[in-house]
Amino acid sequence: MNRDIILAGVGGQGILTIAAVIGYSAVERGLFMKQSEVHGMSQRGGDVSSHMRISDREVHSDLIPEGKADLIIGIEPMEALRHTSFLKPDGWIIANKKPFVNVTNYPDFELVWKRVEEHSNSILIDGEKIARDVANAKAVNIVLLGAASTHVGLPVEDLENAIRVMFARKGDAIVDANLRAFAAGQKFAAEKEAVSA
Amino acid sequence: MKRMMLLGDEAIAQGALDAGLSGVYAYPGTPSTEITEYIQRSAEAKTRGVHSQWSANEKTAMESALGMSYAGKRAMACMKHVGLNVAADGFVNAGITGANGGLLVVSADDPSMHSSQNEQDSRYYGKFALIPTIEPSNQQEAYDAMFHGFEMSELHGTPVLVRITTRLAHSRAGVATQDKLGENTLRLPDNKRQFVLLPSIARKNYDTLLKKQVAFDEASQNSPFNAYFDGDDRSVGIIACGLAYNYLMENYPDGCPHPVLKVCQYPVPRLHVKKLFDECASILVLEEGAPFVEEQLRGLLDESGKIRGRMDGTVPRAGELNPNIVARSLGMEVHVGDSVPDATVPRPPELCKGCPHIDSYKALNEALLKYDEGRVFSDIGCYTLGALPPFNSINTCVDMGASITMAKGAADAGLVPAVAVIGDSTFTHSGITGLLDAVIENTPITVFILDNETTGMTGGQASHARGRLEDICAGLGVSKDHLLVLEPLARNHAASVEAIARELAHPGLSVVVQRRECIITAADTRKEKREEAQA
Numbered sequence: 001m002n003r004d005i006i007l008a009g010v011g012g013q014g015i016l017t018i019a020a021v022i023g024y025s026a027v028e029r030g031l032f033m034k035q036s037e038v039h040g041m042s043q044r045g046g047d048v049s050s051h052m053r054i055s056d057r058e059v060h061s062d063l064i065p066e067g068k069a070d071l072i073i074g075i076e077p078m079e080a081l082r083h084t085s086f087l088k089p090d091g092w093i094i095a096n097k098k099p100f101v102n103v104t105n106y107p108d109f110e111l112v113w114k115r116v117e118e119h120s121n122s123i124l125i126d127g128e129k130i131a132r133d134v135a136n137a138k139a140v141n142i143v144l145l146g147a148a149s150t151h152v153g154l155p156v157e158d159l160e161n162a163i164r165v166m167f168a169r170k171g172d173a174i175v176d177a178n179l180r181a182f183a184a185g186q187k188f189a190a191e192k193e194a195v196s197a
Numbered sequence: 198m199k200r201m202m203l204l205g206d207e208a209i210a211q212g213a214l215d216a217g218l219s220g221v222y223a224y225p226g227t228p229s230t231e232i233t234e235y236i237q238r239s240a241e242a243k244t245r246g247v248h249s250q251w252s253a254n255e256k257t258a259m260e261s262a263l264g265m266s267y268a269g270k271r272a273m274a275c276m277k278h279v280g281l282n283v284a285a286d287g288f289v290n291a292g293i294t295g296a297n298g299g300l301l302v303v304s305a306d307d308p309s310m311h312s313s314q315n316e317q318d319s320r321y322y323g324k325f326a327l328i329p330t331i332e333p334s335n336q337q338e339a340y341d342a343m344f345h346g347f348e349m350s351e352l353h354g355t356p357v358l359v360r361i362t363t364r365l366a367h368s369r370a371g372v373a374t375q376d377k378l379g380e381n382t383l384r385l386p387d388n389k390r391q392f393v394l395l396p397s398i399a400r401k402n403y404d405t406l407l408k409k410q411v412a413f414d415e416a417s418q419n420s421p422f423n424a425y426f427d428g429d430d431r432s433v434g435i436i437a438c439g440l441a442y443n444y445l446m447e448n449y450p451d452g453c454p455h456p457v458l459k460v461c462q463y464p465v466p467r468l469h470v471k472k473l474f475d476e477c478a479s480i481l482v483l484e485e486g487a488p489f490v491e492e493q494l495r496g497l498l499d500e501s502g503k504i505r506g507r508m509d510g511t512v513p514r515a516g517e518l519n520p521n522i523v524a525r526s527l528g529m530e531v532h533v534g535d536s537v538p539d540a541t542v543p544r545p546p547e548l549c550k551g552c553p554h555i556d557s558y559k560a561l562n563e564a565l566l567k568y569d570e571g572r573v574f575s576d577i578g579c580y581t582l583g584a585l586p587p588f589n590s591i592n593t594c595v596d597m598g599a600s601i602t603m604a605k606g607a608a609d610a611g612l613v614p615a616v617a618v619i620g621d622s623t624f625t626h627s628g629i630t631g632l633l634d635a636v637i638e639n640t641p642i643t644v645f646i647l648d649n650e651t652t653g654m655t656g657g658q659a660s661h662a663r664g665r666l667e668d669i670c671a672g673l674g675v676s677k678d679h680l681l682v683l684e685p686l687a688r689n690h691a692a693s694v695e696a697i698a699r700e701l702a703h704p705g706l707s708v709v710v711q712r713r714e715c716i717i718t719a720a721d722t723r724k725e726k727r728e729e730a731q732a
Binding site for chain 1: 202204227228230231311312364365367368369370371440443444446447448450519520521524531532533534535536537539540541542543544545546547548549579582586656
């Protein structure tokens with residue numbers, strides 16, 4: 001078993017939280033894992049990404065080779081596209097729909113969405129709306145994780161359990177909100193994939 | 198033995214704690230910051246009383262660590278690569294004094310300059326100071342390097358440099374811990390003049406250091422961090438240093454068919470290199486950073502004609518490595534996914550919404566409208582982003598503290614007024630001495646200290662300047678009539694512009710403190726208070 005996952009977004013969008021959930025699950029399963037993060041200057045509103053590598057064999061490189069990633073989870077659509085050179089031909093892109101516009105030359109939204117959707121395995125999801133409907137707008141990262149959950153290579157129950165552990169410190173209400181966000185993302189993706197299949 | 202998921206930085210911190218560390222001394226700097234933060238958060242470190250307060254700069258950190266080593270305890274100084282330039286005086290001379298208690302200097306390099314102004318390779322410093330260097334290739338080795346490093350430091354009576362790079366510093370993996378060692382007790386050096394570098398003593402010490410080189414070579418040859426793996430296909434032999442070893446093995450998941458020399462401890466293990474060189478038709482050198490080993494191997498005349506690496510373009514000369522670059526250098530085909538350049542544009546970092554620096558730059562820009570451009574000398578910190586649109590406010594960013602001193606030099610040359618823009622933490626790091634120069638000559642510069650009451654860019658570490666700036670400036674001799682404190686807020690804009698304009702016109706030295714707390718740390722403080730109130 002091995003899965004190479006790229007998490008992408010803008011500083012402050014909660015990439016490292018998703019990484020922690022996946023990482024916790026992988027370690028609990030006794031798998032090898034390496035996860036690189038971006039700290040420092042880029043975190044100030046710049047693009048950030050994390051490479052997650054999970055395997056039942058020793059993982060050598062902290063970075064995923066280009067053309068080898070199984071999955072890109074983008075909490076922002078242009079940021080998901082920034083890493084497509086890393087994706088395998090049959091890899092998946094799960095991207096949030098809402099653009100984060102803090103540059104004056106942000107591309108046409110329709111073009112960005114089209115580029116995501118024309119990829120053979122992709123799901124574009126209105127994470128904010130779903131997060132607001134079932135939990136709160138901050139849970140958009142967990143909605144995205146839910147939508148990607150069947151491609152992460154770990155049992156969905158493991159990920160749910162990791163969410164319970166990760167958010168336990170913040171109280172039951174926050175844990176439940178995030179579990180609802182996760183389930184809603186999962187449901188959206190299942191319906192979408194059923195339609196395309 | 199426990200298994201922990203640790204960043205490379207955290208593995209260093211945990212390793213040092215487990216190996217009997219008594220104190221870490223550091224100034225924050227990406228990608229090294231998390232080492233010290235981990236120790237600051239550690240309950241065990243607190244119980245043991247392990248020193249972990251930030252130092253004013255890397256030089257004070259280096260010297261304090263040396264002082265702890267003098268007293269017989271295990272000490273560590275941590276910094277980013279350019280911080281080692283600041284600490285270089287103490288660092289190089291610590292090679293001459295030698296160590297008493299174990300002394301490790303961790304320098305975190307940033308190839309590709311993710312958060313830095315250059316990509317200098319700290320291994321040159323290890324060679325320059327004639328001391329051993331360890332370059333762990335993964336998180337486990339980073340942890341183990343602390344035990345090995347302290348042991349080697351005490352065995353040979355030498356500081357040991359530990360060089361890491363961004364990808365290891367900020368990547369997480371499983372680490373197995375070792376049995377913990379106790380801390381050393383207070384024990385002064387047997388020779389009470391060992392640390393007195395008077396020329397007569399320094400010459401003897403230097404001679405001792407030169408003689409130690411044989412032992413350092415042997416230590417590298419036998420190091421558990423270096424390894425020679427034989428291979429059947431000797432058309433090429435590969436020297437893989439530090440992280441480069443991982444990228445190499447990534448491309449050979451079932452084992453590399455070529456002989457491989459993994460180098461993670463220096464001096465370069467010469468006998469291993471000789472064997473590889475003699476037995477292989479060509480040599481490929483893979484290293485993260487500068488062609489440090491490659492250059493030594495080629496020598497001045499480079500007569501073998503069989504060495505490849507960064508210097509002949511087999512590997513790009515600049516920038517960090519990755520598995521694809523290494524694959525290409527091995528002649529492998531690389532299949533990359535499709536890029537979509539029409540739908541992606543760069544997203545550079547920017548000042549946060551509500552950041553006090555935004556208001557400071559707006560006021561400064563307006564006050565400077567009546568002067569020609571090109572007179573704002575700035576420094577290292579979040580406010581360096583003032584170089585980018587929409588501000589376009591600053592004209593220099595070179596090293597910690599260079600704003601004030603460069604403004605002074607430019608003013609001396611006739612550029613009046615010249616403006617320095619420096620953060621509070623950078624000011625106490627390396628701005629104070631430059632300001633003293635300007636005080637002595639009453640140089641006509643206007644120094645803006647953007648006081649957000651924290652060390653912002655590295656994530657909000659405590660600033661030595663907090664609550665002390667006016668006293669420091671007044672103590673240096675800055676005239677009270679030209680020492681202003683403003684609050685950078687939109688509602689104060691007009692008054693600030695007027696005050697700044699007045700100081701720009703003043704024919705002597707002025708200091709303008711723009712004080713408002715970083716909005717990120719302010720929000721964190723509010724949140725902590727809220728959570729405390731709830732608990």
